[in-house]
Amino acid sequence: MGYRYELRFSGSGGQGMILAGIIMAEAACIYEDKMAVQSQSYGPESRGGASKSEVVISDEPIDYPKATSIDCMLALTQEACSKYHKDIKKDGILLVDTEMVAEVPQGDFKVYEAPIIESAREEFGKTIVANIISLGMITEFTGVVSKEAIEKAVLARVPEAFKDLNRRALHFGFEKAKELKGKE
Amino acid sequence: MGYRYELRFSGSGGQGMILAGIIMAEAACIYEDKMAVQSQSYGPESRGGASKSEVVISDEPIDYPKATSIDCMLALTQEACSKYHKDIKKDGILLVDTEMVAEVPQGDFKVYEAPIIESAREEFGKTIVANIISLGMITEFTGVVSKEAIEKAVLARVPEAFKDLNRRALHFGFEKAKELKGKE
Amino acid sequence: MSTAAAVKKPKISVPFDYSKYLRKGKLPHIWCPGCGHGIVLKSLLRAIEKSGLSKDDICMVSGIGCSSRTPGYVDFNTLHTLHGRALSYATGVKLAKPEMKVIVVTGDGDALAIGGNHFIHTCRRNIDMTILVYSNAIYGMTGGQFSPTTPSGSYSTTSRYGNIEPVFDCCELAKASGATFVARGTAYHVQELERIILESLKHKGTSVVEILDSCPVYYGRLNKMKSASQMMELIEKNGTVSVKQVDKLPPEKVQGKLLRGILHKEDRPEYCEEYQKLIDRVSGK
Amino acid sequence: MSTAAAVKKPKISVPFDYSKYLRKGKLPHIWCPGCGHGIVLKSLLRAIEKSGLSKDDICMVSGIGCSSRTPGYVDFNTLHTLHGRALSYATGVKLAKPEMKVIVVTGDGDALAIGGNHFIHTCRRNIDMTILVYSNAIYGMTGGQFSPTTPSGSYSTTSRYGNIEPVFDCCELAKASGATFVARGTAYHVQELERIILESLKHKGTSVVEILDSCPVYYGRLNKMKSASQMMELIEKNGTVSVKQVDKLPPEKVQGKLLRGILHKEDRPEYCEEYQKLIDRVSGK
Amino acid sequence: MAEKKKLFMQGNEACAEGALYAGCRFYAGYPITPSTEIAEYLSRTLPRVGGKFIQMEDEIASISAIAGASLAGLKSMTATSGPGFSLKQEGLGYACMAEIPCVIVDVMRGGPSTGYPTGPSQSDVMQAKWGTHGDHPVIAVTPAYVQEILHETVRAFNLSEKYRTPVLILFDEIVGHMREPVMLPEEGELEVIDREKPTCPPEEYLPYDAGYEIPPLAAFGEGYRFHVTGLNHKDDGFPTNDPEMIQEGIKRIIRKIDNNKEDIWKNEEHYIDGAEVVVFAYGSTARSAKYAVRELRKKGVKAGLLRALTLWPFPDEALKDACQKARAVVVPELNLGQIVYEVERLVDCHVEGIYRVDGEPINPMQIMEAMEKYS
Amino acid sequence: MAEKKKLFMQGNEACAEGALYAGCRFYAGYPITPSTEIAEYLSRTLPRVGGKFIQMEDEIASISAIAGASLAGLKSMTATSGPGFSLKQEGLGYACMAEIPCVIVDVMRGGPSTGYPTGPSQSDVMQAKWGTHGDHPVIAVTPAYVQEILHETVRAFNLSEKYRTPVLILFDEIVGHMREPVMLPEEGELEVIDREKPTCPPEEYLPYDAGYEIPPLAAFGEGYRFHVTGLNHKDDGFPTNDPEMIQEGIKRIIRKIDNNKEDIWKNEEHYIDGAEVVVFAYGSTARSAKYAVRELRKKGVKAGLLRALTLWPFPDEALKDACQKARAVVVPELNLGQIVYEVERLVDCHVEGIYRVDGEPINPMQIMEAMEKYS
């Protein structure tokens, strides 16, 4: 029997959570030979409010597409974090933004805190790359896809002019995650 | 058990067949204490074409409202006559307009021919009273309602200015029918 | 009721042969005695003959109503659709086969009541088609209810005390919506109508022709018109004035009358042509 | 981006207290950063205050769309209906309770696309209500498809190659349909807008106010507008000219611009009043 | 309406009279055969009693207008036929969701599409239940006699007001255009129910208060400034994304009908006790069935009729009861088999449908023949 | 479309790709969540292949336009969601009656009314069958996977062209917005069926020739000047009042589907042989069911799944077969019980529905729990 790996990217509309999910899934199913499904859910407003994007990765066809027992979750806002962390499984990973998530939930899972949005702003001058930094960190933490695959997936999804920026953001994520893991 | 008397008034749209049916039914159920149902059928054009109006009279509540075994039928056009005479029952009555119905169907029923429309035109200057003349004749032939009842019903349905004309037409019908019966 | 206009030198010496355009065995049509719809149809067929259009290239589309029964009688590609939706079906036909001439025949109820939205949007897009609105100020088919063109004060089976609703000016509405050819004719002025329809057929873009005709059976009877001819005389003849004459007439002769003739004509890009340009651009043709 | 108009002597010295008209606990509203709908709402509330209307007597009706979410925030009798149908619901409310002031808030898509038929017929009847069309040239709620007011050539999620459709002039359409008060304002000219809305509320009959505002998130982004303010500047400020000034300006300054202000006003019998007369007449009152 | 009077009336006219009796004071509609006489009648009579009649630009506008008028406090109605009924589906769902009392008449004609406008049919009965998207409650009454149309129209208004939901009246062209004697009921003779209005102070008013089975409904303009939406909403009427509230809201509007089936159902039974062959019928077809059953009984056949006057919610219990001893149940319909699906689902005995879509009525002979097979 | 390529696509996009593959060259629509991406995708891609995309003023205009375009010879499609689907009902009936091939997609969202626009649902499945007035044929396909949406869209076009009737594609928001890897089929890889055109001389052409099961359909503008109407018509397309012709005409359009069920049906079975508890599912819910059945089998429960890819005509035979040995059949639906009625009608074993209308998917646990009760 195969494995089933579940990721959830959460934040607020406009933070690129859906794109993050798509890139992760593409890394798995286009640039590696895995199966992947990405799904999402958002309020009728489609603006603001908590938004989430889920990716299930497996080596077998995936039937149930939603995350119920999450291996790794990202939360870029407090609201999203509080609303969505409950499904993280035992020994799963929760990655939160230090700046945005003040109340970090406790549980049977590992928590990493990092100033993702701040880094995006300070290091790259664009808060929007927070999602790419996150992808780098998650790849490093989980190894669910290879770094080559995620890099290809990122580059395939961003316009020419922003390729370099995003590559750097991704690698920045790899490094940050290594640091954090190192600290343990 | 009660009786069931079925009448069918047929002609073309505009000849007042529906009104004739209504008046006959009202004579039975408003001016006498019978039960009556009037129904009709016409093409989607609602203009021209064969049109029919049916009346069922009984001393009991009437469930099936359509005529299937006709006691008395009027036909003011050839088309209507040919199309609708088939349901006349044995010993029923068929009254046709001499001018309009050239091919008079034969069957187990009694046929009366009368120049109804011509009389309407010649005697009353209005072809539209053909339906009232017919009502007079049918009342005389069938006795299904009293002459008093049919007269009241006719008068209640026509505007003040035409009351006299229609009363005359009705009585003309009574007389014509008597003549025809006499000839037998 | 003879008129000055009518005694003008006759233009036609042999009768027009309508049978070329009529489907065999369909006459008599369903329209009531004196109904204007038949008169309009004849003007249309004469205009088509003059236009030189081939029968195979014409698609006639209608909605539901007495007027909308027209397509059943004529030997074109014909489409009798849903009440109010003729223009949407026609839009599909035209976009799919832009080389076809699409003619929509519709009633005042069909085009302006239930179909009002498709009417204004078709005009806005300026998609090439000729829209003939048979405007008899009544819902004929359903037995005489008032329509958006029934004059205020008039009687109908749903305005027994006199209509309190104001009317649409179909031509103004067409123009404000974007139609690039807008005209009005009547079933009384049959030869003028033929000319107007011919012009509308030649126009590229959305052309709207409002045609005043009459429903003697409902509108006529309910409004105490003695005959079809009297209706035509009162409404179509006396109720209108030609745009060509309007400037020459004293105001009191124009007051309250509807204009006849071509009321608006402009050149604007036609929808199907614009779409073709788009295809050429993006398909790399 | 400071403007001459803006430095005029301030008219307001204490801020307006909107809370009187807002339902408690509903803010922040769902509109995106920089969305013009909130600006329009504020002008409307100030106009209502000036009108002296009581909250109980106002019924606000909307369809579906971002703009149509307005009723949820305001403390009136509020009715959020179906896409395009606001005016029909409003007609029912108004006829049932003619003493109420009915205000319809609707989007360009809601009023002019799917709701176009009800729009023209409401105008025709001249039923007393104020119709505010929040015209942002896009379907905001569904994520940026072009609408009947999206300029030709503009980009949207369904016109990625530039829109080939012509636009409606909402005000022309309203007028041709019969509206007796027609005006245009913008979310940039907030005080002028307040005055226009106030006038529209005072008018008896159908009043239509087209309000140019902006959807920075969809229309803005897809059409390379840098910010909400830039959009307002380009479209609402530079794209319009006041009717009061138009005669004084050289033609090149007017060319291609939309007129702001009250564009049409006339007195015609109002529907509910006419209906009441009918009742009085036939009920023997 | 003060004096009792026998009149000879069309079904459609009786429907209009019923509406007036029930207190309907707003009608919006768009003409369509064979329902138009209802509009025509009310266009004359409503203004006489201070009510409003408006001919809208289409059927969608019509159903929207009646919902608006109802929220402003007037009992409201619209009438149509197949094509118009299809167009009204979205508006019908809105009225269900927002719990707006109103009455919608569908005088059924031959379909599908434009079909046979002057021909009778019963082919919209499943559409009445499923025509709009989403799960929603449905009440539909199916009178068969002209006098009954009047009474059932009053009942339809009562149900609508009581359960705060749209109620459908379905009959076919035959009954709509048929004329029979009608006794106009005197004032007070028939029960007339008005919607419950809130008594709480406006600040406390919750238009969708889950504490009630059927929350009271204020009228616009009377001091209760509430909000109405077709989005899933909380008990205060404002939209919600909360899964539990969404589900509970939908379930409540369905439950309010489900829990009150006994009150909503209305059936007529003829010779049902111990019937060995049962005919289940509604509308004009049931008239033929009644005739048929009576004739069969004369012949000694143990035939019985269950006639539904409430078709939705479906009379499942009455049907099961009626079929207890039955070898077969015959279902005559002026369609190609619709309600027969419900019957098949519910009974164990043999089910035979009699269908007809040729514009002619199902006559008693057809029914008798079918029933005799199982006698 | 020449080269085989693996793409990561949304369900809605796959639907659009399927349409292009099937030869769809005309799309008319009006935006509505959660179907809009289909329109957006085709607005970009259709003109590139010479096809036409038009955004109409509403849903009614959209379904009308595709019927018009189809009669002029183009394969045509529209897409919508609940409220729009309700509006399209009249036009759908017209296409059934006039036998116009076209494809209508309904990406189901929470209802009734405006409901929950971004929430998934399966509550339009009965509407798909009964939504328009009058008796009419219905074909509806219900894909559950993104790749499958592509394939089923091609199949929908094929069925539509082959049977000269509108075909519905129903899936829900979950599948519509979900992304999965998709292999674009190469040219020739999937069967693509085009409608049969007449070969007879134009004078002899009968567009509704009863001599055929499915009469060939000429395109407007190609020399066959025929007539199309939504009225009951004769085989030459012209209206008729003849009872026999009316009835025969309606029966024929229903028969052409009924007689070809075997060809139209498509089901997927998992562990059905000898299953003691069966789950009958369609659409996204079937994905959970598949997961559940697999897990149950691991636990030794004799569970089986019957998944319908054609929901209408209803797979009655497959269902009866699947339930031969079953003690119970479980029917999970994102509604309050719709298809379960069909199941109850057809099977003798116990039927249990699992319903959910809160905007959340039915998860495998819910299904497993229900099924385990009968194991």
Added chain:
Amino acid sequence: MTEAAKKLPRIVIQEKLCKGCSICVDFCPTNVLEMRGPVVAVKNLEACTRCQLCDLRCPDFAIQVFD
């Protein structure tokens, strides 16, 4: 007048199509036609100017005037 010698026009009425609306009668400029019972008939052929107006305005394709 020498015109008297001229050939008279031929007015063809299809009685099966004529619905008796009398439009042709009422608008004939020279009073050539009349209603006879339910259909139209020619009463004064000599007066006919061949103007074709009767044909042009007949809603029923029922009357034609040949030279």
Added chain:
Amino acid sequence: MTEAAKKLPRIVIQEKLCKGCSICVDFCPTNVLEMRGPVVAVKNLEACTRCQLCDLRCPDFAIQVFD
């Protein structure tokens, strides 16, 4: 200027409501405001003319200027 002595206006910003659209900043005639991170802030209160335009154009009911 003697105006210097005058009382300064009070600009109240509800940060919870401000969505950072910067409309008030861009259209303030005297450049009183600026964006600070995701929300607006006052940078030059002295320049404020109390014209209220920031309030009037704020879509979010987030800024008010008191005398």
